[in-house]
Amino acid sequence: MPLLEIRQLSKHFFHLSALSHVSLSVEPGELLGLIGPNGSGKTTLFNCVTGVLRPSRGHVFYQGEDITKLTADAVYHRGISRTFQLIQLFPEMTVLENLLMAAQERTGTLFTRLLRRDETEETDRALKLVEYLGLSGVKDNLAANLSYGQQKLLDFGMALMPDPQVILLDEPMAGVNPTMIKALVTHIQDLNARGYTFVVIEHNMEVVMSLCRRIVVLSQGEKIAEGTPAEIHDNADVMDAYFGS
Amino acid sequence: MRGWRALGLLGGGAILLLFPLFLEQYKLYLASLTLVYLILAIGLNLTLGYAGQISLAHAGFMSFGSYAVAILGPLGVPFEGGIIVGTAIAFLWGLVLGFPALKVKHHYLAMVTLGFNIIVFLVLRNWESLTGGSFGISGIGRPHWGPLRFLSDRAYYYYILGWATLVVASAYWILHSRWGRAFRAIRENEMRAEVVGVSLRNYKLMAFAIGSAYAGIGGALFAPLLTYIDPGAFTLDRSIQFLMMVVMGGLGRFEGPFIGAVVVTLLPELLRASEGFYLIIFSLAVILMMLFMPKGLVAAWDWMVCRLTRRTVSPAHPPPPPEPAAVLEPE
Numbered sequence: 001m002p003l004l005e006i007r008q009l010s011k012h013f014f015h016l017s018a019l020s021h022v023s024l025s026v027e028p029g030e031l032l033g034l035i036g037p038n039g040s041g042k043t044t045l046f047n048c049v050t051g052v053l054r055p056s057r058g059h060v061f062y063q064g065e066d067i068t069k070l071t072a073d074a075v076y077h078r079g080i081s082r083t084f085q086l087i088q089l090f091p092e093m094t095v096l097e098n099l100l101m102a103a104q105e106r107t108g109t110l111f112t113r114l115l116r117r118d119e120t121e122e123t124d125r126a127l128k129l130v131e132y133l134g135l136s137g138v139k140d141n142l143a144a145n146l147s148y149g150q151q152k153l154l155d156f157g158m159a160l161m162p163d164p165q166v167i168l169l170d171e172p173m174a175g176v177n178p179t180m181i182k183a184l185v186t187h188i189q190d191l192n193a194r195g196y197t198f199v200v201i202e203h204n205m206e207v208v209m210s211l212c213r214r215i216v217v218l219s220q221g222e223k224i225a226e227g228t229p230a231e232i233h234d235n236a237d238v239m240d241a242y243f244g245s
Numbered sequence: 246m247r248g249w250r251a252l253g254l255l256g257g258g259a260i261l262l263l264f265p266l267f268l269e270q271y272k273l274y275l276a277s278l279t280l281v282y283l284i285l286a287i288g289l290n291l292t293l294g295y296a297g298q299i300s301l302a303h304a305g306f307m308s309f310g311s312y313a314v315a316i317l318g319p320l321g322v323p324f325e326g327g328i329i330v331g332t333a334i335a336f337l338w339g340l341v342l343g344f345p346a347l348k349v350k351h352h353y354l355a356m357v358t359l360g361f362n363i364i365v366f367l368v369l370r371n372w373e374s375l376t377g378g379s380f381g382i383s384g385i386g387r388p389h390w391g392p393l394r395f396l397s398d399r400a401y402y403y404y405i406l407g408w409a410t411l412v413v414a415s416a417y418w419i420l421h422s423r424w425g426r427a428f429r430a431i432r433e434n435e436m437r438a439e440v441v442g443v444s445l446r447n448y449k450l451m452a453f454a455i456g457s458a459y460a461g462i463g464g465a466l467f468a469p470l471l472t473y474i475d476p477g478a479f480t481l482d483r484s485i486q487f488l489m490m491v492v493m494g495g496l497g498r499f500e501g502p503f504i505g506a507v508v509v510t511l512l513p514e515l516l517r518a519s520e521g522f523y524l525i526i527f528s529l530a531v532i533l534m535m536l537f538m539p540k541g542l543v544a545a546w547d548w549m550v551c552r553l554t555r556r557t558v559s560p561a562h563p564p565p566p567p568e569p570a571a572v573l574e575p576e
Contacts, residue, residue: 050440076442088437090430101430104423105442110451113423158441 001064003028003197004049004080004166009058011044011221018044019221021058026166031188031198033212035205035232037242040218042201043085046168050082051075062166073105081159082168085201087151091144095135095154098143099126102158129157132187149176156184160191167191169200173207185211209233217241249554265402274470277402279510280409281467286490286502287416288459293488294497295420296452297432298346302358303487305365306457308479309335310464315382315474316375324388324469328408332461339457343450362481369476381475385468405466412459419455420499428452432497493534495543504542 002025011019019041026032034042047053049060051072059068062078070078081102090098103122104113130139133153138146143154152172159167169188173181185207192198202208208215209229217225217232219241225232232238265273289303313331314324322330345357369376376382387395388404395404419425427448430438439445468474486509494505512530516523538544 052436052440071445072436072439073442073444076440082440084437088434088440090433090437092433093426093429097426101426101438102441104426105444110444110447113427114419115422117422162442 002026002061003030003063004199005061006045006049007059007061009045009048009060010056011041011048011053012056017221019048019055022218022221022223023058024216024223024226026197026199028165029192029195029197030214031192031200031212033208033215033229034199034201034218035203035208035215036218036224039220040241041221042218043170044221045218046082046170046199046201049075050080050168076105076162076164079162079165080168081162081164081166083152083155083159083170083172085170085174087148087155089143089151089154089158092142094142095130095139095146096123096126098154099129099157099161102161103163106162126161129160133157134183149180152176153180153184156187164196166197166199169198169202171201171203173202173204181207249550261406262403265399270398273398273402275510275514277398277405277470278467279506280402280405281463281470282487282490282510283502283506284409284412284466285460285463285487286494286506287412288456288463289487289491290456290494290496290498290502291416291420291428291459292452292456294491294495294501295425295432296428296449296456297435298343298449298452299351299355299488300342300358300453300456301355301481301484301488302342302361302365303457303460304479304481304483305362306335306339306460307464307467307483308365308369308474308476309338310461310466311468311474311479312369312376312382312464313461314465315385315468318386324386328462328465331465332458335461335464336454336458339454340450342457343453346449346453347446359481359484362479362484366476366480369479376476379476381473381477382468383473385472385474387469387472401470405470408462408466412462416459417499424448424451429497489531493531493541495541495546498541498543500546501541501543504546508542 004026006024009022036042048055051070100122130136215232217238224237225235292298292300310331314327317327342361346354370379387401395401427443490505490509494501513527516526
């Protein structure tokens, strides 16, 4: 059974169709690439899966459960986390607080969150993550004061913090320099080897081709191709979508 | 830093305990009123400052506390019983009003809460059998514990001080828990908060209900201070006054309501010497403060603390870190 399954998903904004009848599935432990020209509906797809947007039609299944109508917080509790193309952080919180915030709702109930004060376990985890991502030097800085690349890494760290099963990365490499890209690729591969499932939206073809074993291509809200990097590379429709015929 | 804080707490506590001994009646009344407003401002700061949910119904919630003690007192209910009932009613109505807050934001929410305040006012004015209508209720009794009576203005000041301490401590406790962090997360980036699992419904309802409950406590202490209440005390004007305290003090800062309550209550009094001009001067001061200190007077406080502790920057705003070699700006 696929871990995450998207069936005939459509999303309209008034009469504009952002996604139409997109179906795809993600197997446990997979590292799936999602590519397509700008405006092809990749981020909209992520938004529909994570409950940020309500799809107009179709279904999203997670471990066999229909999660189409769940709110974003409920999707998070199922074990799906994500990053954002346009970085979304809590700017007036420190790096450490941002990470703690990303994990605090994962366990307990509303009332234990008021009563339970101990946070050593979470702090330990956050500190390890900060080190893993090379943000130790800025862990007490406000998120707003980080550089773009650091914010991108923090966003990535926040997705990892709750120990999810599936991580949706929305252009994690955009605006990040080549050295950092290498580090990020290593991190993703490393985490994937440890059992985390990834879906990655990425424009950097070199990265996608080397990182993912399977790639789905969207164009104008429709799925136009799916296959191994080699198959995608040779697909005429894909070339067409990107460069026009 | 911890030493300074302890010293400040001790000093502040000593002043609050001792200075009423030397105050005449009217000044004592102002000091008590400031404490009551502090409680109310702390409530609104929790809802608006921390969780980012605007409420223009704070005076309405306050009235639940005031009328609860005014109505229940003559029926033989102990004063604290009245406070509990008033606070519970305010909490429950806060929950009810929290629901529209899930659907609308910003000025739309301001309109919804404003409407609620007007409804409360109209109910208070027209439900004569219960509230005495526009004549209000007079002769509101002050609390007593057996032989210990808080009848004099001075004794009642200490009674209010006790509740204010309780409210400050409980607000500190709530805001320094995971709830406080979740409230801030909602204020700073609602969508991101929801994506990291924050139930907007639960937290917004709680922020509204707790803020309103504090208004209930403040209202309950307010009524015996004046010994007389009427619906005119709980109009939109007063809600706006609380809004002003919170905004002028510094939204979302724990110290904010302290500064705001003191300034908004005492500044008009200090300006009374200018006779007819004092409202104009006060309003002008508010406008100037908002123009030049949009973060509230707490910003001036930060600056002072920095000078005192000889630090060049505030801990809340450290300078941006040096760029690590590995990170570049976006293309």
